[in-house]
Amino acid sequence: MPLVAVQEDVRNLVDGLNFAQKVDRSLGLIREASEEYGNRLVVANSLGKDSVAVWHLAKRVSADIRGFIVTTRFKPPETKQFMREEVARYPELRVYSNDEEIPDRLYETDPERCCELLKVEPTRRAIDEMDVKCWVTGLRCTEGRTRLDFQEIERRDEGLLKLNPILIWHEREVWQYLALRKVATNPLYLEGYRSLGCGPCTRITTDPNERAGRWVGTSKCGGECGIHTRPLKLTDGAGI
Numbered sequence: 001m002p003l004v005a006v007q008e009d010v011r012n013l014v015d016g017l018n019f020a021q022k023v024d025r026s027l028g029l030i031r032e033a034s035e036e037y038g039n040r041l042v043v044a045n046s047l048g049k050d051s052v053a054v055w056h057l058a059k060r061v062s063a064d065i066r067g068f069i070v071t072t073r074f075k076p077p078e079t080k081q082f083m084r085e086e087v088a089r090y091p092e093l094r095v096y097s098n099d100e101e102i103p104d105r106l107y108e109t110d111p112e113r114c115c116e117l118l119k120v121e122p123t124r125r126a127i128d129e130m131d132v133k134c135w136v137t138g139l140r141c142t143e144g145r146t147r148l149d150f151q152e153i154e155r156r157d158e159g160l161l162k163l164n165p166i167l168i169w170h171e172r173e174v175w176q177y178l179a180l181r182k183v184a185t186n187p188l189y190l191e192g193y194r195s196l197g198c199g200p201c202t203r204i205t206t207d208p209n210e211r212a213g214r215w216v217g218t219s220k221c222g223g224e225c226g227i228h229t230r231p232l233k234l235t236d237g238a239g240i
Contacts, residue, residue, distance in 0.1 A: 003033055003134075003163075005155040010141050013168040019176060023057075026165040029152060030054075030061045033134050033163050040133040041163075043067035044123070044227075045093060047083055048196045049185055050138030053174050054166055055090075056183050058136060068094045068126040070227075072118040074107065074198035082186045094130065096122035107200050111218050115225040118198075123227050127160065134161040139228055140174070141167050143195070143210045150228070157233040171210055197225070 017025065034041050043058050045051045045067045058065045067090070069083055087093050098121050106114040127135060141150055154162040166174065171194070178185055188196055192204040195211045203213040211222045 003036055003153055003161060005151065005153050005161070008151060010151065010168060014142060014170070017168065019173050022166070022169055022173060023177065026054075026057050026169075027061060029163060029165040030058050030136065033136070033161070034058075034062050034065060037134040037161070039064070039066065040131055041065060041136065042127075042130050042132045042134070043136040044126075044138075045069050045086070046138065046196075047079055047086065047186055048138065049174050049178060049189060050140055050143075050166060050169075052086075052138075052183055052185055053169075053177050054136060054138040056177075056181055057165065059090075064092075066092045066094070066130065068096055068130060070119055070122045070126065071095055071097050072198055073097075073099070074118070074200055076188060076196075076199045076202075078188045079186055079196065082184075085184070094126065096126045098122050107198065111201065111215055111220050112226070115220075116230075120226045120230055120232075124232050127232055132160065134163055135232075136163045136165060137228070139164045139167060140169055140171075142170050157231055160233050 043055055043065060045055050047069060055067060058067070069087070071080065071083060075083075083095065087095060098118050100117070102114065102117055103109065126132070139150055150164055150167060152164050152167045154164070156162060177183075186196060193202065193213065195214055196202060197214050201215050203216045205213040205216070207213070209222055215221050215223060
């Protein structure tokens, strides 16, 4: 039976399932999508804790599942080194970036445009070049105020299914999974970061909001880069 986007009471799932049930549910979602989409299912790996958990789950379903990483010129050295290690371990991870010239310190003057150029554009290119029909993300609805209206199965772009298999996991459950499965993670978490992005736009904070350290001091504070909120398959002939 094909996967279809549905509206569910996500909050009930967050609080109503235990850790083991959530892991089984996530594996089931990925397995069902993999059976339906085959090689056209691809995992988006941001190299953060949530992404590496999803990547590990996907590999438990099938060793043949592919993935892509979007990197930028502003990623911290620790993230770039972790990326090199992950790509060496999993050659089926393709790396995308946008190396065109941009205005100096664009992340300060226009962070929305900076994210559009350096994160959203390469994501669109990855989905196009890898012929993706189902992309799998590490998005979680418990992560921050901007992520409350997402569903496990979504179709925000025509012809492209989006699967958020750990949407209902708590932060502590992600770390529980990574510890139990001995999954390697970005070393920046050992310094106190809870959500990772580009160096100039990521801070360590004591705020209860997991994403509060992102884009501090801008209108985007605690928000989104645009990958999860903007069209990834353009229908007007531009882009993809």
